[in-house]
Structures are given as structure tokens and as C-alpha cells.
Amino acid sequence: MSKDRNDLTDNELVASSLERPDDFLHIVRRYEEPLRRYIRRLSAVSAEEVDDILQDVFLKVYLNLNDFDGKLKFSSWLYRITHNQVISAWRRRQTRREVPDSIDNFLDNLAAPSDLTAELDTELAKEKLNEALAGLEYKYREVLILKFWEGKDYREIGDILKKPLGTVATLINRAKKQLARLLDKNKLK
Amino acid sequence: MTADNLSEQIKEKIHDLKPKPRWQVNFKYGLAWFLLAVAVFLAGLAWSVIIYNFQVEDWDWSKTGGCVWQALFASLPYVWLALAVILTVVADYYLKQTKRGYLLNLWQWLGAVLFLSFGFGLLVNALGWSVNIDDRLSPRLPAFERQIAWRERVWHNPAQGLVVGIIIDRQPTGLRLRDYNNMEWQILTGQTVVRRGAVLELGAKIKVLGQLLPDGRFQAMEIRPWRFEAPGCNRVERKSACGRIIE
Numbered sequence: 142m143s144k145d146r147n148d149l150t151d152n153e154l155v156a157s158s159l160e161r162p163d164d165f166l167h168i169v170r171r172y173e174e175p176l177r178r179y180i181r182r183l184s185a186v187s188a189e190e191v192d193d194i195l196q197d198v199f200l201k202v203y204l205n206l207n208d209f210d211g212k213l214k215f216s217s218w219l220y221r222i223t224h225n226q227v228i229s230a231w232r233r234r235q236t237r238r239e240v241p242d243s244i245d246n247f248l249d250n251l252a253a254p255s256d257l258t259a260e261l262d263t264e265l266a267k268e269k270l271n272e273a274l275a276g277l278e279y280k281y282r283e284v285l286i287l288k289f290w291e292g293k294d295y296r297e298i299g300d301i302l303k304k305p306l307g308t309v310a311t312l313i314n315r316a317k318k319q320l321a322r323l324l325d326k327n328k329l330k
Numbered sequence: 331m332t333a334d335n336l337s338e339q340i341k342e343k344i345h346d347l348k349p350k351p352r353w354q355v356n357f358k359y360g361l362a363w364f365l366l367a368v369a370v371f372l373a374g375l376a377w378s379v380i381i382y383n384f385q386v387e388d389w390d391w392s393k394t395g396g397c398v399w400q401a402l403f404a405s406l407p408y409v410w411l412a413l414a415v416i417l418t419v420v421a422d423y424y425l426k427q428t429k430r431g432y433l434l435n436l437w438q439w440l441g442a443v444l445f446l447s448f449g450f451g452l453l454v455n456a457l458g459w460s461v462n463i464d465d466r467l468s469p470r471l472p473a474f475e476r477q478i479a480w481r482e483r484v485w486h487n488p489a490q491g492l493v494v495g496i497i498i499d500r501q502p503t504g505l506r507l508r509d510y511n512n513m514e515w516q517i518l519t520g521q522t523v524v525r526r527g528a529v530l531e532l533g534a535k536i537k538v539l540g541q542l543l544p545d546g547r548f549q550a551m552e553i554r555p556w557r558f559e560a561p562g563c564n565r566v567e568r569k570s571a572c573g574r575i576i577e
Contacts, residue, residue, distance in 0.1 A: 159349060162344050162345070163341065165340070165344060166337050166340065166341055169336065169337050169340050170337060173336060173337075192336065195336065196336065196339060196340065196343075199336075199340050200340070200343055200344070200347070203340075203344050203347060203349060204347060204348075204349055204350055205349065205350060205355075206349040207349050207350055207351065207352045207354075207355045208350070208355045210429070212429070212430075299432070299433070303426070303432035304432060305432065305433055305434060305435040305438075306433075307435050308435060
């Protein structure tokens with residue numbers, strides 16, 4: 142792939158992909174790893190299933206390229222499609238409450254978000270934190286992951302989940318409280 | 331799956347695929363806006379009939395002699411209210427299908443849809459079209475006959491001085507009515523006030539306020555239309571009673 146393609150912005154790559162399908166692979170390479178991590182954090186699926194979901198995501202993105210109009214961030218639009226594909230896959234498998242299997246990756250990223258870790262005891266047992274997160278209602282788990290592990294702001298979360306900003310703020314507040322309650326219940330505080 | 335594997339698999343698959351054309355995307359959102367507009371339009375028609383029903387309702391429930399709440403519940407246009415609510419929910423669904431509809435919170439979209447539909451309903455009512463909609467569509471709605479019968483039972487209370495019925499005969503001394511039980515009533519109309527809108531013709535339904543006489547006849551003090559909808563009356567404004575006395 143030519144270097145200049147890698148320097149293009151997301152929006153420019155989208156426009157370019159519509160004329161030259163091969164340019165779409167730059168989008169794939171740019172977002173494959175972030176989306177792979179996001180799918181693993183959000184769901185409780187095997188590595189093979191993550192790959193399947195990821196492939197479905199990119200195919201769906203390609204088919205719907207003309208639906209992206211540049212009014213929101215391309216990454217938000219991409220995450221939205223990914224989120225919906227994860228939901229669809231879950232509905233097919235009905236595995237919403239399973240525990241994420243990439244515990245080490247999960248906790249490696251735990252150190253990054255300072256505003257959440259400031260509220261948590263850093264000596265938490267891996268299993269207890271994992272249990273607490275898995276014990277959250279899905280709607281709370283998904284906003285926490287987007288906010289604290291994917292680093293999305295409220296606007297981006299709203300665009301990804303197609304919810305108004307006020308609702309996003311409320312969900313995050315409630316998610317933090319519920320997580321704190323679950324951690325307290327598991328005697329982590 | 332390695333990065334290269336995924337890229338290769340994607341490359342192979344998109345070779346046989348094409349992005350959906352822009353017109354198809356635009357059509358999808360255009361359709362959502364169109365269906366939203368249809369839902370708001372239909373909700374507006376429902377509101378116009380609801381407004382009309384409230385305008386023609388006889389709010390003088392104390393005359394029924396019974397429970398005021400019962401009179402209230404008998405008067406509400408339930409089916410139209412249910413339709414307005416359902417169509418508002420449908421409008422919300424299509425609003426969420428638009429590109430930016432999700433940015434509105436509950437109160438914003440509800441306010442917007444209600445503002446538009448209710449405003450449209452007021453306009454339709456002001457133009458006098460809600461009468462036609464009510465006349466043509468209300469009888470086709472489920473439970474319409476049942477609600478009319480319920481309303482008649484609430485208002486028909488001869489012992490309390492209230493008779494509701496259809497005029498089946500006109501006589502020099504008064505009228506003959508048949509009520510919903512198929513009972514006939516002889517109504518005496520000396521010195522009776524006839525409220526505006528009451529049509530004293532065969533087949534018309536009226537309310538008669540007065541007194542039940544020992545011989546079973548009914549002395550009328552006031553005759554009201556079954557519903558206040560006299561032709562020529564301004565249906566937007568609630569005019570005070572304009573009656574005449576029958577000699």
C-alpha cells in the first residue's frame with residue numbers, strides 16, 4: 142500500500158474507498174486492533190468468534206460506506222456498527238453474562254483510566270473485579286468500557302450507542318455506582 | 331487470524347460486493363422522515379377529533395345525578411386518545427430511524443411530536459374538518475357503540491329529571507322519545523327552553539331536563555342536543571347557551 146494512503150484522514154479514506162475498493166483495506170488495518178480489543182472487552186467470546194465478528198463488521202462498513210456523511214466521527218460510526226454486530230452475535234449465542242476471557246488485557250488497560258482507578262482499590266483481586274464487571278447490566282457495562290477503556294467522550298458514546306447526551310451521562314453515573322456497590326458487596330473496598 | 335489474513339479475506343470478499351448506492355441510503359432516511367410525517371399527520375387528525383369531542387361535550391355532569399367521575403369517564407373519546415398515543419409512539423420510532431433523531435431526549439422528541447400533531451389538530455379543528463372525520467370514522471371504531479350506550483346510561487336518569495332519547499313523534503303538546511331501552515316517553519313541552527343545537531326533528535337524539543310526573547309523563551324544562559354541534563355555531567369558541575322557549 143502506498144504511503145500517502147496511510148496519511149489520509151478517515152473521511153478521505155472513505156471517499157477514496159468508494160472509488161478504489163482496495164483503499165478500504167487501509168481502514169481495515171487502521172482499526173482492526175482497536176476494534177478487536179473493543180469486541181473482547183464488550184463480549185465474552187473466543188478469539189475465533191472475535192475474528193468472525195470483526196470480519197462481519199468490516200464487510201458491513203464497506204457495504205454501508207455511502208451511509209457515512211462525515212457529520213460524526215468515522216470512529217464513532219465504526220464503533221456503532223461494531224457495537225450492533227456484537228449485540229447481534231450475542232443474541233444468536235445468548236452469552237451476555239459470560240466473563241471476559243482476556244483478563245490480563247482487561248486489567249492491563251485498567252491502569253490507564255485514572256479517573257476510574259482513582260475510585261478503586263488498586264489491589265483488587267482479578268476475579269473479583271471481573272465478577273463485578275460481569276455482574277453489571279449490559280447497558281452499564283457498555284458505557285463504562287467505552288468511557289474508561291476506549292477513552293470515548295460523551296458525544297462519541299452518544300453517537301456510538303445512538304443515545305442523547307443526557308442519557309449517556311446518567312448511564313455512566315449509574316454504572317459507576319452499581320459497579321461500586323458490586324465491588325463493595327464483594328468486599329473489595 | 332493475523333492482520334494480513336483478515337485484510338486478505340476482506341479484500342477477497344469486497345471484490346464481489348459493492349457499497350449500497352447513495353440513493354438507497356437517501357431513500358431509507360427519506361422514508362423514515364416521510365413515515366414520521368404521516369404518523370404526526372394522523373396523530374394530528376386524532377387530536378382534532380379529541381378537541382372536537384371536548385368542544386361538543388356537555389360538561390354539566392352534576393345534572394346526571396350520579397357520580398361525576400362516571401360521567402367524565404363515559405365522555406372521554408378513548409379510542410381517539412389511544413390512537414393519538416399509539417401514533418405518537420410510532421412517530422418516535424421513525425424519528426429514531428433518522429440520522430440525528432437519537433440526539434433528542436424523551437422530553438424533546440415528545441414535545442416536538444406533540445407540538446406538531448396537536449398544533450395540526452387545532453388547525454384541522456378550526457377549519458371545521460374534525461366534524462367530518464368524527465362523523466365518518468368514529469362509528470367505525472371499535473367499542474364506539476358500547477361507549478355511546480354507556481354515555482346514554484349515564485345521562486338517562488328519569489327519576490333525577492333526565493331523559494335521553496330519539497324523537498319518534500311530534501305532537502302539539504310535546505314530543506315522543508324512545509330511549510336506549512326502547513321505552514317510550516311522552517315529553518310535555520310547555521315553557522321549555524330549547525338550547526342551541528337541539529334539533530327537534532324525527533330521528534334526532536336529545537337530552538331532556540325536567541321532572542318525571544306521577545302519571546309517567548315527563549315535563550320538560552330544558553331540551554339540549556345530545557351533543558352540542560348545531561350547524562352554524564362556531565365550533566372553535568364555546569358560546570354560551572343561546573336558546574328559545576317553546577310555547
